[in-house]
Amino acid sequence: MGTTLCWSWILGQMEISFAGKHALVTGAGKGIGRATACSLSRCGAKVTALTRTQTDLDSLLLECPSIVPVCVDLSDWGATAAALEHAGPFDLLVNNAACAILQPFLEVIQCECEGSSTCVSVARSMKARGSGGSIVNVSSQASQCALRDHTVYCSTKAALDMLTKVMALELGPYKIRVNCVNPTVVMTEMGRIGWSDAEKASAMKSRIPLGQFAEVEDVVNSILFLLSDKSNMTSGATLPVDGGFLCC
Numbered sequence: 001m002g003t004t005l006c007w008s009w010i011l012g013q014m015e016i017s018f019a020g021k022h023a024l025v026t027g028a029g030k031g032i033g034r035a036t037a038c039s040l041s042r043c044g045a046k047v048t049a050l051t052r053t054q055t056d057l058d059s060l061l062l063e064c065p066s067i068v069p070v071c072v073d074l075s076d077w078g079a080t081a082a083a084l085e086h087a088g089p090f091d092l093l094v095n096n097a098a099c100a101i102l103q104p105f106l107e108v109i110q111c112e113c114e115g116s117s118t119c120v121s122v123a124r125s126m127k128a129r130g131s132g133g134s135i136v137n138v139s140s141q142a143s144q145c146a147l148r149d150h151t152v153y154c155s156t157k158a159a160l161d162m163l164t165k166v167m168a169l170e171l172g173p174y175k176i177r178v179n180c181v182n183p184t185v186v187m188t189e190m191g192r193i194g195w196s197d198a199e200k201a202s203a204m205k206s207r208i209p210l211g212q213f214a215e216v217e218d219v220v221n222s223i224l225f226l227l228s229d230k231s232n233m234t235s236g237a238t239l240p241v242d243g244g245f246l247c248c
Contacts, residue, residue, distance in 0.1 A: 006176040016228045019111060022123070024090045025049050026074060026118050027058025027097030031188030035216045036094050036223050038064045043224065048087050050074075050118070051097070077117040084121055089129055092227050093122045096138040116163070123171055132175030134227045137164050138219070139241045157182075158188035161238050168236030177235040179226045184242035185213040204225075210243030 008193040018204060023040045029031035029051035031083050037049045039062050048068040051057055057069040074097050095118060119135065119177040121216035142150055144158035185195050185204060191213070195201045205211055225231055240246050 016043055016224055016230060018043045018092065020044075020230070021091040022046045022048070022089065022095065023092035024084075024088070024118070024122060025094045027051060027138075029053050029060060031190060032183075032186060032216055032219050032223075033094070033096040035062060035220045036096065037067055039220050039224060040092070040094075041226075043067055045092065048090070050083075055227045057207060074117060081118045081121055084118070088122070089125050090122050091126075091131070091133050093118070093133070093135040094138065094223060094227070095119055095135065104126070119163070119167065123167065127171070130174070133177070135167065135171075135176065135178045136223050136226045137178070137180035138223070139164070139182045139238065141182050141184050141240060141245050143182060144246055164238065165236045172235055177226075178232070179231070179234060179237045179239065180181060181219060181222045181226065182238050182240045182242065182246075183214050183219045184208060184245050186216060186219055187213055188216060197205050207248060208243040208245045209248065212243060214241055214243065 005044065018040055021044075023045045024042065025033050025037040025047060028049035031064050033049075033051070034056075037047050041047045046068070047066070048070055049057065049060055049066070050070040050072060052071065052073040054071045057071055060067060061069060068087070070083050070087060072076055072079050097118075109240075119137075123135070139155070139160045140157040143161045144201040146154055161182070164178050164180040171178055175248045185191050185201075195204065199239075201213075205213065219241050222239055225240065226234065
């Protein structure tokens with residue numbers, strides 16, 4: 001096999017296709033969720049995009065007209081279940097919806113588990129179908145390293161990491177894989193709000209061996225890998241996308 005032909009074969013093997021798959025992406029209106037929904041669509045998946053903001057869905061449809069929009073607030077379990085009742089079945093789930101509540105510990109007033117209603121609903125459907133599936137939760141490096149004024153954020157992300165492991169353990173016998181990605185700071189709208197202070201941002205970058213924050217596509221590429229057949233024997237993993245932050 002010639003060198004050119006060999007490389008063509010290798011690159012062909014690395015291509016990811018989701019043709020024939022139906023994916024649900026939560027928090028799909030902005031940032032990582034939006035980019036993931038569009039990437040899944042470009043890779044051949046039928047994509048249902050869920051967010052609570054209709055204007056975000058409207059602009060998303062202008063960008064990716066084939067996407068199926070669902071407008072619902074995930075904090076309302078009943079409304080979420082009703083909205084998804086006839087939207088599936090799903091082969092893939094990206095549990096991305098989250099919010100950044102930045103408060104010192106002594107000022108915390110509430111703490112909610114992120115996206116659990118969607119995970120339960122979709123996992124039950126996957127189990128009932130008997131054809132397996134793949135779920136990726138979007139966590140953070142903050143799940144494994146405490147950050148000042150991030151009490152709720154660090155705590156919920158840590159809970160999400162353990163939820164991922166428990167789901168992988170219990171859903172594995174049904175051929176449902178569950179993993180999560182753990183990015184460093186990503187310069188989405190939410191990331192810019194949280195890290196707009198230059199001194200604060202510089203201090204964080206100094207702790208990242210690669211010396212930079214993540215781009216949205218860095219996270220999306222990791223999500224696509226974990227959703228795909230390229231990671232068939234990966235389940236219960238927490239994949240850092242952090243430039244080496246957690247190894248320090």
